[in-house]
Amino acid sequence: MEVLKIATAGSVDDGKSTLIGRILYDTKSLTDDKLEAIEKTSKQKGYDYLDFSLATDGLVAEREQGITIDVAHIYFSTATKSYIIADTPGHVEYTRNMVTGASTSQAAIILIDARKGVIEQTNRHFFINNLLRIKEVVVAINKMDLVDYSEEKYNAIKADFEALMSKRDYQNQKITFVPVSALKGDNVVRKSENMPWYTGPSILDRLEALGKQDIFNVGTPRFPVQFVIRPKTDEFHDFRGYAGKVYGGELSVGDDVVVLPSQTKSKIKDIYFYDKKYQTASRRSSVTITLEDDINVSRGDMIVKAGEIPTIDKQFTAQVCWMDTKELTAGAKYIVQHGVNKVLAKVDTIHHKINPDYSGINEDVLGLGVNDIASVSFKLNKPIFYDAFKNHRTNGSFILIDTQTNNTVGAGFISQN
């Protein structure tokens, strides 16, 4: 059984939490006690329907204001897949939380209110999906019950969204449009009887049909060393293992490898997972590798296959999503955390702020405010080993850490050196 991580995106009141609640309800994933609590609170609030958002809005402030502030992770499973849904906020001011939720997801659901159609927020959501290279997107045109389940309305919104699609720079994306009513349950899990004109899949049907090849970009194997294992026991006196996770592709015993940054060559001797040895470690395996040669490897180093060396450089340019109220400015210093590697970085140039509405109007600015997205060049105090984000999701991304507050203040997607 596979795990599929999904991010939701939609504006305030487009019904994201309701949609998730509906999925949980219709797949019978809500337990009786949780359902009872939803019924009780819905009744207290005087609603004549079940407020499913109560299942996901876990904070007092969220329930008070009726909005989602932070990402909630929701779990359910069907006979074929385990799902993790990141329920992300819709407010413009919580864009950073949307990026947070989407960064670990393989698929996204973008919600549109059928009464409002494609709005500025829809552009932003689609833009972020493209920025994060999310391949599988379901566009849920919600609240169809409030527009008399109108096919014309649906087609008009679909056409507007298709106009956006022509502006994206990510061509491998697959987009499925589904007319739904999250409140009534049309085309969420069950096919709707109210829209006989729609012959496509329900949202869940679409997600269920996704295979591994639809979801993951494989890329070349990268093995950042997290921890050096030296037991120094009688049994493992000379054992020196490099613990880490395989990103992209796979590594096998006997592979010719290069250790970065020293560029020392060696071969993979053994691959351990706990007390067993394996021939091959596939993508995302947390294994421990030993090498044929006794070389000095420490945390932050990276083991790659010979002939597949990433860019090694002390500078790069990246799209940055800024997440802090204190501005990012040229000349400022931050910690760049790239995988498990931390280096000190200086902002060299802010090229321009990107308008995530696909207007094509990009402004020259001196600083970046919270939720701004911009193309920024950095200089580093020592080289890192990176790929472009479009070629390697893990080795092409980084976070920025404020040296004073230690907060994570930005996310970056490397475009070039």
Added chain:
Amino acid sequence: METIEKIEHIKGTAVINNTASINSLENEAIYIFREVAAQFEKPVLLFSGGKDSITLVRLAQKAFYPAKIPFPLMHIDTGHNFPETIEFRDRLVKELGLELIIRNVQDSIDQGKVKEESGRYSSRNQLQTTTLLDAIEEFKFDACIGGARRDEEKARAKERIFSVRDDFGQWDEKKQRPELFDMLNGEIELGQNVRVFPISNWTELDVWSYIEKEDIEIPSIYFAHTRATFVRDGMIWTADDEVVFRDDNEEVVDRVVRFRTVGDMSCTAAVLSDAADITSVVREIRASTISERGARIDDKRSEAAMEKRKQQGYF
């Protein structure tokens, strides 16, 4: 979840397959453990003797093999634990050669730092927070690894894997750091600490399936046994201890029960069950229509019970 894909482990020839849900979660947890060991000076694993913390111990063993787990375990003992759990705890640390630190809620009560609750629903669960915060300060722990899962409770669903607490141990849900991709930011100031949740993304069923797959030993109270009990508010409580408040008119009956979650005795109810082995337990959980925390009275105190406890420093 019908079948759990097993890792093939023919020595030296197999490929580790991580598409299976449970394997992928296991690999994620191991990655998190290694980040803790690398990024912090003094981590500790919060160990209650329950199934989630027992699972954490196995994952930590896997993360650092063939080296030993590079941090101690700590139990904040309410003094109201099931004797079976304590016996199990002591045996486990002995067998695995682990270091166990114990700090007692009773000591915090004796020192007058916390006041024992009284009445029908009194519990020591909430009192644990003070003892925990004192112990963190005493040992200067900068990372406390816990077995909380996001599927347990809706405030927990909001929490990060690396959850920063201020120097009062408090959680500010509005100031959480964004957590992007696999990158865990463990930078903190002196006095702050990070609560780390390696099995955040696991569900209750995942934990049970893992215990079954890995053949991990757990305390006997998780399996069906006969026990003196009484019923209050539709829940089954133990009657064979001094801890649970019981009115004289509440009738004691022997029932075949097991525990789905093992917390403080005073706030953990039993469930009727004849699941006497792990396979039956997994089958039962899969079919259950009540959530795990449905048996924890401390969560029913209010809609925001867990959020409030976390703001005060609960793990």
